[in-house]
Amino acid sequence: MTTSSGGSNRSGELRLIINHLLRHKLAVLGLIIVFIIAVVAVTAPWLSEHDARRTNLRHRFAAPSGEHPLGTDEVGRDVLTRLMYGGRISLSLGIIVAAISVIIGLSFGAISGYLGGTVDSLMMKFVDFMLCLPFFPILMVLVVVIGGGFWNLVLIMTIFGWMGVARIVRAEILAVKAQDFVSAARATGASQARILFRHLIPNVVAPVIVAATLAVGGAIIGEASLSFLGLGIAPPTPSWGNMLFNARAYFWNAPALVIWPGLLIFLTVLSVNFIGDGLRDALDPHQRRGN
């Protein structure tokens, strides 16, 4: 456990964690796959000369060819190009939603656990209330009310994304708060803020990073599920979810349109989960693999 630290100590520990992570084969595989998908998504405009949105009705459902390696879709757009641009949406949405949810969950949980007493019990009542809402149906309603679109989805998904992290952080803070070094810090006259930010929060970083990684996968699946119901990213902007929504009508004669977007969602989420699993092992000295 890091309590407080000098620079050399921390960088040494970081190296140790990276070493552990790199020994986790699946995590390395996950890192490689996510890296490739991210690079292709970012450089899509340079990798493909096709327009992801422009339709060409003369080339509907074209078979794979040199010009269209994965063929074209129901209105003649290049499938590979749309997959690349769709990756931008899925990856950025996943990362942004996870990051904001974790920041909210971390602050909420830390405040709740640190203050304790009535405030804590009220704040946890609120978390319980949020958790008993049927969240996916309400997500669908919220999309209909405020509209689809990238930032609206970010907003809606973070509203329901932070409770898990808040609970983890609160439990950790409660456990750490009772330890001697916190009393020692208080005895030496450290301020509340210093105790919270310097002594308590660094101790919850490990579980929070793991939760954040897994939240990326959850958000990617969430976007895909909403877009699949026609309630997410609005066409013609491609996202893996709305490509599946479009492909749904043509699965009988163009099953490939169904296969590719789903396969990419699966690969990305799988890789992110592998990374999360590796981080869990690397960050927790007590929970080594084979234990």
Added chain:
Amino acid sequence: MGNFIIRRIAGMIPVLILISLASFSLLVLMPGCPFDHLRMADPDMPPEQIERIRAIHGYDQPFYLRYVRWLQALIVRGDLGFSRRYQIPVAELIGRNIPRTILLMGLSMGLAIIIAIPIGIFSATRQYSLLDHLGTGFAFFGFAVPNFWLGMLLMILFAVHLRWLPAAGMRSVGFELEGWALIADRARFLILPVITLATAMMAAWMRYMRSSMLEVLHQDYIRTARAKGLDERLIIYKHGLRNALMTMITLIALAIPGLFSGAILTEAVFAFPGMGRAFWHALVARDTFPVIAIIMMLATLTIVFNLIADILYAFADPRVRYD
């Protein structure tokens, strides 16, 4: 215990009222007038007539009055309102669709339990065996695969390519079937949706079962049983399994309301006419009352199953007392 249950049920009421108020205000804020389609169908329709239709549905009144009227109708007459999209009362819509969704969810849960629990037990008792590794692999697959996509793949494979099973719907159209033929026909339509929905739970339940079994097997009383020389099978199945299953039952009870999200997507993929699909279609058509009714129903289910899980927990573990 009796006191605890009464207190919990009383505590449900404010939560449900809060949820109803929240969902009611959300749906009122929904963009687009619910009567736009009338003007689209007949552009020459005089505005006064649209105003009259709005008034019939109570849309000329302020929001809080409509909420109070809705709540009053619900409490006094058990009236859930009228569905504009389906042109029937919401209670009838739910009554018609819910048995199908319960059938779909029930069969899927059954399938998931039959597969997940034995594999979970085996993975725990033979940790790091081939089957344990396969189970872990399946768990990674199950957590990462978008469930509706898996459903579409099954549909392409079994309905489009192999033509073994029907792709969508709930029954063959144009045949008058009776008895076993009817049951067999319905079953053919259920196979793919049930497999799809079951996979969504299987991965998680397999992991739960494995870890709860592992936890039990590390308890002192298991060591005592081993020390007094009991047969290993007796230890695992009598002492271990019984305790591990109790945790499992509470977890399954807690998972039931969340299953509905999976049902929405599965029913969408297979055009299965259940509650999930009705919710989706009503929502897209801006049909307020069925949406509110289904959300309220799900919230109630969640709270009730939370309570059931707590009660089961107390039964399973005599040390737990609620006072």
